[in-house]
Amino acid sequence: MKDQSAVLDSNLAPRDGKGSELMKRMQKGLVRLFNGHKTFDHGIYPIEHKELTAHKPIRRMPFADELVIPLQQHKGRPAIPLVKVGQEVVRGEPIAVADHFVSVPMHAPATGVIRAIGLAPTAEGPKTQAIYLKVYHAASQEVLYDLERDPERMTGQEIIEAVQDAGLVGLGGGAFPSHVKMKPAAGHVIETVLVNGCECEPYLTCDHRIMLEQTDALVRGIMMAIKATRAERAIIGVEDNKLDAVAHLRARLPKDLPISVEAVQSKYPQGAEKMLIKALLGREVPVGGLPADVGVAVFNVGTLAQMGDLLPKTRGLIERVVTVSGPAVKNPGNFLVPIGTPVRFLLEQVGLKGPVGEVILGGPMMGMAVSSLDVPVTKPVSGVVALEPEHPDLGQRQVYPCIKCGECLNACPISLNPSMLGELAVAREYESMAGEYNLDQCFECGCCAYVCPSNIPLTQYFRIAKSINRDAAARHYDARHPDPHPHHYDRHKDNKTHH
Amino acid sequence: MSIETPAAKAGPFAHEPVSIPRTMGLVMLALLPATLFGIVQFGWPALYLFVATILAAILAEAASLRVAGKPVRPYLMDGSAILTGWLLAMTLPPWAPWWIGAVGSLLAIVVAKQVFGGIGQNLFNPAMVARVALLITFPLEMTSFTVPTPLFSAHAPGLLESLAITFGVQGFDAFSGATVLGHVRTELGQGHALSAILPEVFGSVSGAVGTVAGSMGETSALLLLGGGIFLIYKRIISWHIPVTMMGTIAVLATVMHLVDPEHYTGPYYHLVSGATLLGAFFIATDLVTSPVTRLGQIIFAAGCGLLVYVIRTWAGYPEGVAFAVLLMNACTPLIDHYVKPRVYGRDRRGQPIEYADDAEVQS
Numbered sequence: 001m002k003d004q005s006a007v008l009d010s011n012l013a014p015r016d017g018k019g020s021e022l023m024k025r026m027q028k029g030l031v032r033l034f035n036g037h038k039t040f041d042h043g044i045y046p047i048e049h050k051e052l053t054a055h056k057p058i059r060r061m062p063f064a065d066e067l068v069i070p071l072q073q074h075k076g077r078p079a080i081p082l083v084k085v086g087q088e089v090v091r092g093e094p095i096a097v098a099d100h101f102v103s104v105p106m107h108a109p110a111t112g113v114i115r116a117i118g119l120a121p122t123a124e125g126p127k128t129q130a131i132y133l134k135v136y137h138a139a140s141q142e143v144l145y146d147l148e149r150d151p152e153r154m155t156g157q158e159i160i161e162a163v164q165d166a167g168l169v170g171l172g173g174g175a176f177p178s179h180v181k182m183k184p185a186a187g188h189v190i191e192t193v194l195v196n197g198c199e200c201e202p203y204l205t206c207d208h209r210i211m212l213e214q215t216d217a218l219v220r221g222i223m224m225a226i227k228a229t230r231a232e233r234a235i236i237g238v239e240d241n242k243l244d245a246v247a248h249l250r251a252r253l254p255k256d257l258p259i260s261v262e263a264v265q266s267k268y269p270q271g272a273e274k275m276l277i278k279a280l281l282g283r284e285v286p287v288g289g290l291p292a293d294v295g296v297a298v299f300n301v302g303t304l305a306q307m308g309d310l311l312p313k314t315r316g317l318i319e320r321v322v323t324v325s326g327p328a329v330k331n332p333g334n335f336l337v338p339i340g341t342p343v344r345f346l347l348e349q350v351g352l353k354g355p356v357g358e359v360i361l362g363g364p365m366m367g368m369a370v371s372s373l374d375v376p377v378t379k380p381v382s383g384v385v386a387l388e389p390e391h392p393d394l395g396q397r398q399v400y401p402c403i404k405c406g407e408c409l410n411a412c413p414i415s416l417n418p419s420m421l422g423e424l425a426v427a428r429e430y431e432s433m434a435g436e437y438n439l440d441q442c443f444e445c446g447c448c449a450y451v452c453p454s455n456i457p458l459t460q461y462f463r464i465a466k467s468i469n470r471d472a473a474a475r476h477y478d479a480r481h482p483d484p485h486p487h488h489y490d491r492h493k494d495n496k497t498h499h
Numbered sequence: 500m501s502i503e504t505p506a507a508k509a510g511p512f513a514h515e516p517v518s519i520p521r522t523m524g525l526v527m528l529a530l531l532p533a534t535l536f537g538i539v540q541f542g543w544p545a546l547y548l549f550v551a552t553i554l555a556a557i558l559a560e561a562a563s564l565r566v567a568g569k570p571v572r573p574y575l576m577d578g579s580a581i582l583t584g585w586l587l588a589m590t591l592p593p594w595a596p597w598w599i600g601a602v603g604s605l606l607a608i609v610v611a612k613q614v615f616g617g618i619g620q621n622l623f624n625p626a627m628v629a630r631v632a633l634l635i636t637f638p639l640e641m642t643s644f645t646v647p648t649p650l651f652s653a654h655a656p657g658l659l660e661s662l663a664i665t666f667g668v669q670g671f672d673a674f675s676g677a678t679v680l681g682h683v684r685t686e687l688g689q690g691h692a693l694s695a696i697l698p699e700v701f702g703s704v705s706g707a708v709g710t711v712a713g714s715m716g717e718t719s720a721l722l723l724l725g726g727g728i729f730l731i732y733k734r735i736i737s738w739h740i741p742v743t744m745m746g747t748i749a750v751l752a753t754v755m756h757l758v759d760p761e762h763y764t765g766p767y768y769h770l771v772s773g774a775t776l777l778g779a780f781f782i783a784t785d786l787v788t789s790p791v792t793r794l795g796q797i798i799f800a801a802g803c804g805l806l807v808y809v810i811r812t813w814a815g816y817p818e819g820v821a822f823a824v825l826l827m828n829a830c831t832p833l834i835d836h837y838v839k840p841r842v843y844g845r846d847r848r849g850q851p852i853e854y855a856d857d858a859e860v861q862s
Contacts, residue, residue, distance in 0.1 A: 046513050202513060286851035287844040294854060364512035387512060398573050400519045401619040406791035415840040419791055438842050446511030453517040460509035
């Protein structure tokens with residue numbers, strides 16, 4: 001690893017957008033040219049801001065007075081509550097069960113009493129059913145719900161069931177139930193498990209810290225995923241702004257395991273699963289297909305580290321690592337946060353420098369701004385980023401008409417024509433967007449809006465267009481098929497990916 | 500501690516530090532050296548014409564925006580009207596009367612841009628529309644060039660004398676001359692051989708530095724090249740259009756020159772003369788009127804280069820950059836319709852991509 005140490009140092013140096021632009025660009029360019037790290041076509045290089053928290057070890061966040069646990073924190077059907085108002089629960093106890101296969105259970109993140117079951121705000125907008133848990137601060141908060149078992153002796157099927165029982169979903173932001181990905185449709189064979197340690201979103205460093213600090217659990221989780229999917233091998237893909245994690249993983253990986261580590265270029269959205277598959281395997285997920293179509297299952301490092309930690313103890317997911325960062329935050333860091341902790345409590349704990357303009361769950365590129373600080377941290381929330389009101393990234397600039405510069409075409413990782421799609425959106429030609437211009441392939445990474453000199457909110461146009469098309473399709477479908485199962489879930493419709 | 504209710508706008512919450520005013524500003528910055536050179540070389544009349552053309556462009560833009568009911572200030576501040584006027588001024592004979600610049604700006608802004616719907620909507624490069632319209636309408640004024648009379652040199656007109664040249668009724672007649680391209684074209688037409696014509700009007704140094712008769716901002720090949728490279732470095736333009744356009748011209752010129760060196764000028768002559776460099780770096784690269792894909796841009800630029808060479812060599816005009824760019828502008832929608840990038844997950848025919856089960860990993 002000696003040859004990498006120099007590169008490593010330069011990569012760990014602050015990249016805050018100040019200083020000599022020319023030197024930085026040349027340095028970045030040289031690193032990119034000569035390291036031979038793989039990547040995908042197009043993409044962008046946003047300022048990373050990772051230096052705020054990359055060096056900060058994971059610390060435990062205290063318990064808030066009240067935790068809010070939405071019944072739907074994942075893709076699929078909401079969980080069904082097991083508890084009643086007034087019931088006392090012990091930390092780790094199941095409080096909701098999965099509703100069929102594409103769903104996961106919930107576990108009590110703290111010892112306390114169920115205060116209510118009712119509506120709670122979400123970052124997405126509409127309120128959702130949630131369990132309100134009043135925490136007993138005097139309780140020991142010991143997890144009593146566990147049972148030692150040896151994952152080595154579990155069969156693949158048992159692991160898949162255990163993963164569902166643990167309530168595991170894609171912790172990188174995708175929130176897709178992990179056990180579903182382990183069981184591909186008939187006729188598909190998983191050859192490779194891709195472990196996503198890219199963490200391409202600016203500010204976020206929780207996956208970086210997990211790779212450094214929870215290495216053993218991560219390796220255990222990867223071996224379980226290999227066993228459950230019957231894959232031949234696993235590749236851990238890490239962006240080359242985290243070469244310390246690459247070196248650390250390589251040094252700690254037992255030589256006899258079919259796991260390799262590969263550095264990929266630090267380029268957004270490298271952490272989108274389609275981009276990672278392209279970079280590491282040179283294959284593309286076919287339109288309308290899933291990674292399983294090219295023999296791949298992708299899991300985030302955080303998910304697998306939790307899997308490696310929870311399964312041997314038969315526990316459920318009750319906390320996760322969250323990066324709390326941003327220019328408005330006084331003491332940014334990486335924290336082990338109980339699921340259901342309100343964002344307000346997190347921000348109070350880290351302190352704010354002044355008024356806040358936006359609070360984003362996830363990273364600034366694909367994350368969602370909350371309209372209420374009562375929104376809780378849920379399973380897929382990898383970061384809480386607070387920006388000041390006048391932050392230049394908030395796009396308070398004048399919006400101009402499209403000048404067809406083509407920057408968005410060269411940024412789009414899917415090679416769409418966002419410029420044309422934007423014009424069609426303004427003309428409300430939603431069907432043409434989906435038909436001729438492949439709107440459904442867009443996974444809303446935000447690259448087009450990021451590079452647009454006219455400051456056109458392209459990504460938002462596309463979200464609206466997709467939502468209108470979805471509604472139209474649903475109306476069309478309902479009219480022809482009176483459905484006895486109104487909660488039917490079609491995973492093909494959901495194009496969001498892990499990052 | 501006060502936590503206010505967040506605004507909850509739509510993401511992404513990051514933006515590259517780019518904007519239309521910045522883009523336009525950087526293009527003007529790149530044009531500045533060649534412009535200053537033109538003003539110094541051709542004296543006060545060039546400056547007057549430059550200012551008159553840009554002022555007319557700003558006024559035309561403001562009036563059009565007012566008529567269209569659009570907010571005047573933000574759209575004026577985007578800098579596109581100033582840049583259009585600037586580019587037009589650079590292609591005019593430096594001692595042309597002020598109304599040539601003013602009429603040109605009106606044509607560029609009103610007819611070529613605002614009638615189409617304003618910034619981003621125009622099909623043709625506004626400055627080139629104006630230039631071609633002026634050339635056809637006022638052939639005398641548009642082909643009366645002047646030999647360089649640098650500021651403060653012995654024969655240079657003074658401030659007041661210059662006012663008379665630009666704003667006077669009579670115009671000027673004392674310093675009339677032709678551009679290198681025009682002169683060579685005329686002489687060739689009279690049956691002279693290149694070896695007899697070229698040495699007296701064209702030197703490799705004067706051609707590159709630009710101390711020759713020509714349009715106000717087109718003569719200095721070196722400064723235009725520098726400005727163009729600056730724009731590529733700043734990622735305002737990509738190399739595809741300028742390199743392809745100049746390469747096409749150079750290849751054609753080389754081939755024809757090798758076939759008959761007495762009648763066809765060489766590649767160097769074509770690259771540094773006339774509007775080749777201004778056209779390749781600043782005109783053909785106009786974001787609005789060039790294709791959006793890289794491959795489309797290469798096709799577009801190759802077409803521009805081909806047309807420039809054909810018009811210069813065989814058509815009725817000594818210079819063809821403006822015509823070439825306009826003709827290719829007309830093809831841009833067609834190019835953008837047919838040249839589309841392959842979408843991730845689809846093959847070239849647009850079908851979902853398929854891999855044979857035992858296929859080697861492909862890229």
